[in-house]
Amino acid sequence: MSDDLLLGPSITEDDVRRIVREEVAQAFQKDPAARKATIIASKGTLDWAYPPFILGSAAAAAGMDTSIFFTFYGLLLLTKDLGKKLKVSPVGNPAMPMPLPMADVFTGLPGMKTVATAMMKQKFDKKGVAKVEELRDICLESGVRLIACTMTQEVFGFDASDFVDGVEFGGAGACLSDARKSHITLFI
Amino acid sequence: MSDDLLLGPSITEDDVRRIVREEVAQAFQKDPAARKATIIASKGTLDWAYPPFILGSAAAAAGMDTSIFFTFYGLLLLTKDLGKKLKVSPVGNPAMPMPLPMADVFTGLPGMKTVATAMMKQKFDKKGVAKVEELRDICLESGVRLIACTMTQEVFGFDASDFVDGVEFGGAGACLSDARKSHITLFI
Amino acid sequence: MSDDLLLGPSITEDDVRRIVREEVAQAFQKDPAARKATIIASKGTLDWAYPPFILGSAAAAAGMDTSIFFTFYGLLLLTKDLGKKLKVSPVGNPAMPMPLPMADVFTGLPGMKTVATAMMKQKFDKKGVAKVEELRDICLESGVRLIACTMTQEVFGFDASDFVDGVEFGGAGACLSDARKSHITLFI
Numbered sequence: 399m400s401d402d403l404l405l406g407p408s409i410t411e412d413d414v415r416r417i418v419r420e421e422v423a424q425a426f427q428k429d430p431a432a433r434k435a436t437i438i439a440s441k442g443t444l445d446w447a448y449p450p451f452i453l454g455s456a457a458a459a460a461g462m463d464t465s466i467f468f469t470f471y472g473l474l475l476l477t478k479d480l481g482k483k484l485k486v487s488p489v490g491n492p493a494m495p496m497p498l499p500m501a502d503v504f505t506g507l508p509g510m511k512t513v514a515t516a517m518m519k520q521k522f523d524k525k526g527v528a529k530v531e532e533l534r535d536i537c538l539e540s541g542v543r544l545i546a547c548t549m550t551q552e553v554f555g556f557d558a559s560d561f562v563d564g565v566e567f568g569g570a571g572a573c574l575s576d577a578r579k580s581h582i583t584l585f586i
Numbered sequence: 587m588s589d590d591l592l593l594g595p596s597i598t599e600d601d602v603r604r605i606v607r608e609e610v611a612q613a614f615q616k617d618p619a620a621r622k623a624t625i626i627a628s629k630g631t632l633d634w635a636y637p638p639f640i641l642g643s644a645a646a647a648a649g650m651d652t653s654i655f656f657t658f659y660g661l662l663l664l665t666k667d668l669g670k671k672l673k674v675s676p677v678g679n680p681a682m683p684m685p686l687p688m689a690d691v692f693t694g695l696p697g698m699k700t701v702a703t704a705m706m707k708q709k710f711d712k713k714g715v716a717k718v719e720e721l722r723d724i725c726l727e728s729g730v731r732l733i734a735c736t737m738t739q740e741v742f743g744f745d746a747s748d749f750v751d752g753v754e755f756g757g758a759g760a761c762l763s764d765a766r767k768s769h770i771t772l773f774i
Numbered sequence: 775m776s777d778d779l780l781l782g783p784s785i786t787e788d789d790v791r792r793i794v795r796e797e798v799a800q801a802f803q804k805d806p807a808a809r810k811a812t813i814i815a816s817k818g819t820l821d822w823a824y825p826p827f828i829l830g831s832a833a834a835a836a837g838m839d840t841s842i843f844f845t846f847y848g849l850l851l852l853t854k855d856l857g858k859k860l861k862v863s864p865v866g867n868p869a870m871p872m873p874l875p876m877a878d879v880f881t882g883l884p885g886m887k888t889v890a891t892a893m894m895k896q897k898f899d900k901k902g903v904a905k906v907e908e909l910r911d912i913c914l915e916s917g918v919r920l921i922a923c924t925m926t927q928e929v930f931g932f933d934a935s936d937f938v939d940g941v942e943f944g945g946a947g948a949c950l951s952d953a954r955k956s957h958i959t960l961f962i
Contacts, residue, residue, distance in 0.1 A: 409597050409598065409599065409602065409785050410785065411785065411789070411793060413599070413602070414602055414785065414789070414790055414793050414794075415793060417599060417602045417603060417606060418602075418606050418793060418794050418797040418798075419797060419801075421603060421606040421607060421610060422606070422610060422797060422798060422801045423801075425610045425611075425614065426801065426805070426806060429614070429807065430614060431617065431619070431620075431769060431807070432807075432954045432955060433954070435950070435953075435954070438772070440637060440774075445846070448846070449816060449845070449846065449961070452925075452946055453946060453950070456945075456946040456947055456950055457950055459947075460947060460950055462950075462954065469637070470633070470636070470637065549640075569644075570640055570641060570644040571644055571647070571648060574623070574641070574644055574645055574648055574650075574770065575648070577623075577769065577770045578620045578621070578623070578648075578650065578769050579620060579769065580769060581769065581807060581953065581954050581956060581957065581959065582950065582953045582954055583769065583770050583771055583772060583959055584772075584814070584959060584960075584961040585637070585772040585773055585774050585961060586816075586961050597785050597786065597787065597790065601787070601790070602790055605787060605790045605791060605794060606790075606794050609791060609794040609795060609798060610794075610798060613795075613798045617802070618802060619805070619807070619808075619957060626960070628825060628962075657825070658821070658824070658825065659821075737828075757832075758828055758829060758832040759832055759835075759836060762811070762829070762832055762833055762836055762838075762958065763836070765811075765957065765958045766808045766809070766811070766836075766838065766958055767808060767957065768957060769957065771957065771958050771959055771960060772960075773825070773960040773961060773962050
């Protein structure tokens with residue numbers, strides 16, 4: 399007489415339901431969507447360059463399969479001469495804590511964008527936060543996929559050679575195909 | 587003697603666990619949340635009008651049950667005379683690639699908003715990207731639900747007749763009720 | 775002869791699959807990710823203060839386990855003297871419906887930020903929408919976790935005593951750890 403025959407009769411519908419609930423609870427613990435993060439980076443200023451790269455590298459560090467899709471103004475974040483191009487715009491950011499209060503009119507004057515950019519860079523440097531180029535490198539080294547939006551590339555006339563090595567290319571469809579399998583989906 | 591009796595004894599707890607794992611893996615493959623996208627459109631400028639309509643229509647094209655909730659400044663994207671109302675604001679968008687570099691002071695001058703708007707429209711037109719009104723129509727035709735935030739409507743004093751046909755109305759609760767069942771949830 | 779022996783032989787592989795499918799369908803109905811919302815608040819102006827607090831309190835009201843992570847300019851939304859600090863920036867918001875059209879140049883003039891801020895406050899007050907401080911209190915009272923980004927705190931030099939009582943502190947890792955278990959993940 400086999401073990402099966404001995405065990406068989408003891409499996410009831412209640413047993414099955416108990417086993418199923420255990421397995422399902424475990425399966426939800428390792429829900430594949432909890433291991434995927436899809437970020438859309440749409441802004442092209444120095445300040446807004448930090449969130450996608452910081453969150454992207456943090457997600458990869460937490461073991462997540464992570465991709466950042468660069469579209470719209472965000473495409474600029476993939477260009478080679480990033481450091482020179484990105485600026486902080488103090489206009490429209492009344493929340494930017496300045497060392498000295500500035501009258502709003504000054505933040506609209508030529509030159510102020512340069513001042514704000516320098517201050518932002520200094521603040522991040524002083525506190526040991528990596529520069530944007532370094533954060534981008536960390537993303538690439540930790541396996542974050544950096545994807546350039548092909549439609550934006552066409553509209554704004556970028557050439558593939560404008561971008562750093564390691565960049566992939568894809569459309570909105572590719573982005574959504576990743577996003578629909580991810581719990582973390584952020585439009586930055 | 588029935589088949590059940592013959593098969594019955596061969597079902598062990600191990601068999602049950604194997605079957606459950608197969609079924610659960612399949613169920614996650616067709617996770618209902620992977621077929622739903624919920625987008626919140628909160629901005630009311632010409633440039634930021636593209637992302638919700640492009641991503642919304644792409645999600646619908648990929649077979650997803652898609653809704654876009656228009657709130658805050660985004661409510662403007664549902665109005666009838668959209669083409670006249672929407673403008674690009676070059677201020678605060680240092681990343682906007684201009685054909686010629688403009689001193690920052692110029693982007694704050696009256697008239698520059700009109701110039702930037704015309705340039706943006708031309709760029710999108712030239713590359714065969716549909717106009718915002720057309721993208722909105724494509725969304726409606728492909729079954730994307732366009733929902734106007736009732737609270738914003740009250741606060742800013744819009745009338746239901748200000749909006750295009752086919753628009754639905756709902757509050758934050760309705761929006762979250764969709765979003766909590768969606769893998770794709772984007773605040774644009 | 776036990777019940778088990780009577781029931782046992784009637785459990786076939788088909789029965790098991792049927793039971794599993796029932797249980798899995800039920801499990802997806804109560805998918806734990808559908809009961810969690812993670813919001814990232816990154817902007818620090820009066821207008822953009824509303825969405826995180828309104829969506830956060832609405833999610834809590836719908837029974838969701840909700841956390842809002844305040845980072846970047848958004849950290850300002852957790853400070854004690856919120857009412858005085860937050861301003862609407864009319865520049866860059868061409869969609870802000872004004873009672874009277876304003877030439878763009880005026881929205882860049884000193885003082886206009888104050889006018890826009892007053893108009894926004896008045897609009898929300900008149901329509902019975904709670905003030906930002908009240909919305910923040912509602913969030914805390916309804917169990918929404920308000921988390922200050924420790925990195926931003928360092929970079930911009932905020933002290934823990936600058937923030938209202940009840941605020942927690944955490945890094946990007948803590949934020950992502952919540953987000954990966956949430957269907958609703960919004961970057962505002």
